Amino acid sequence: MKNLFxxxxxxxxxxxxxxxxxxxxxxxxxxxxxKETVSFAxxxxxxxxxxxxxxxxxxxxxxxxAMLDVPEVxxxxxxxxxxxxxxxxxxxxxxxxxxxxxIRQLKAKQKGITEQYQYxxxxxxxxxxxxxxSLLSPQNFDEAFAKLQGAKAQYDAVNAELNDVEKGTRxxxxxxxxxxxxxxxxxxxxxNVAYSERYIIATNDMxxxxxxxxxxxLATAGYALFNGYIPNTTYFRFTIPESNISKYQKGKIVxxxxxxxxxxxxxxxxxxxxxxxxxxxxxxxxxxxxENAVYEIKVIPTDERKVNNxxxxxxxxxx
Numbered sequence: 001m002k003n004l005f006x007x008x009x010x011x012x013x014x015x016x017x018x019x020x021x022x023x024x025x026x027x028x029x030x031x032x033x034x035k036e037t038v039s040f041a042x043x044x045x046x047x048x049x050x051x052x053x054x055x056x057x058x059x060x061x062x063x064x065x066a067m068l069d070v071p072e073v074x075x076x077x078x079x080x081x082x083x084x085x086x087x088x089x090x091x092x093x094x095x096x097x098x099x100x101x102x103i104r105q106l107k108a109k110q111k112g113i114t115e116q117y118q119y120x121x122x123x124x125x126x127x128x129x130x131x132x133x134s135l136l137s138p139q140n141f142d143e144a145f146a147k148l149q150g151a152k153a154q155y156d157a158v159n160a161e162l163n164d165v166e167k168g169t170r171x172x173x174x175x176x177x178x179x180x181x182x183x184x185x186x187x188x189x190x191x192n193v194a195y196s197e198r199y200i201i202a203t204n205d206m207x208x209x210x211x212x213x214x215x216x217x218l219a220t221a222g223y224a225l226f227n228g229y230i231p232n233t234t235y236f237r238f239t240i241p242e243s244n245i246s247k248y249q250k251g252k253i254v255x256x257x258x259x260x261x262x263x264x265x266x267x268x269x270x271x272x273x274x275x276x277x278x279x280x281x282x283x284x285x286x287x288x289x290x291e292n293a294v295y296e297i298k299v300i301p302t303d304e305r306k307v308n309n310x311x312x313x314x315x316x317x318x319x
Contacts, residue, residue, distance in 0.1 A: 063202060080190075087181040091180070103165060119150040205231050209228040243292060274294070
């Protein structure tokens with residue numbers, strides 16, 4: 001009998017171990033509290049002069065969050081103003097055409113060149129008669145003819161110039177000058193818009209979680225300076241193995257409670273999607289086979305007021 005007693009104890013121990021091995025832990029589905037996130041970043045680079053908000057503060061749409069120092073934009077505005085003034089004057093000059101003084105100058109020039117042309121005509125006639133009577137060499141005759149042609153060219157040129165001025169500026173020149181004026185104005189407008197972007201304005205209501213930089217640091221364009229959560233957007237995320245997903249359907253009302261405080265509330269399943277990475281699991285007991293798919297269900301609360309005070313990433317249990 002003494003030899004049988006150790007064998008009986010060993011058998012009972014093995015049986016207990018096998019029983020414990022087959023016993024499954026108390027299964028619970030644990031998830032996380034989430035909120036929709038939002039961030040605000042400057043559109044232009046600049047050094048931070050002032051920050052008007054603090055972490056944990058709730059801001060509204062249109063609130064000023066920070067102000068940047070952008071001296072380069074100020075210089076661009078000054079350049080754009082000068083270019084705009086010059087282009088506007090050029091466009092006005094093209095529209096107005098020549099002034100009265102310019103027309104008088106051209107007419108006086110025309111009168112002088114007309115007299116020179118008439119004198120060249122008379123000189124050529126004398127030279128022509130003398131050349132017929134063999135009183136003038138061919139060289140001198142050619143010189144008289146060349147002077148006549150030169151005077152005629154100047155005469156035609158001044159008449160064309162005066163005629164062009166009297167008709168007014170060509171339509172194409174006016175359009176070109178107007179286009180340059182509009183381009184300069186657009187450049188000035190762009191610089192003014194960039195200068196207004198030195199203020200970082202809230203475009204959504206937000207509970208500020210983090211402020212990435214401090215006063216005096218350089219904020220680059222597109223870098224998220226303020227990060228936080230959109231109020232009243234609390235939802236819950238659970239991961240469910242394939243073996244249990246049949247219990248949950250889109251639109252179903254489920255009950256939940258917090259892991260601390262035992263606050264109970266209900267919610268509605270609004271989406272079910274398959275997860276592709278095991279690292280996304282949030283269930284406390286991932287005791288399913290590796291080949292099984294894992295699904296995420298998203299639940300929104302039926303009464304937002306009951307969950308407003310829940311911290312982001314705090315654990316909740318799906319009952």
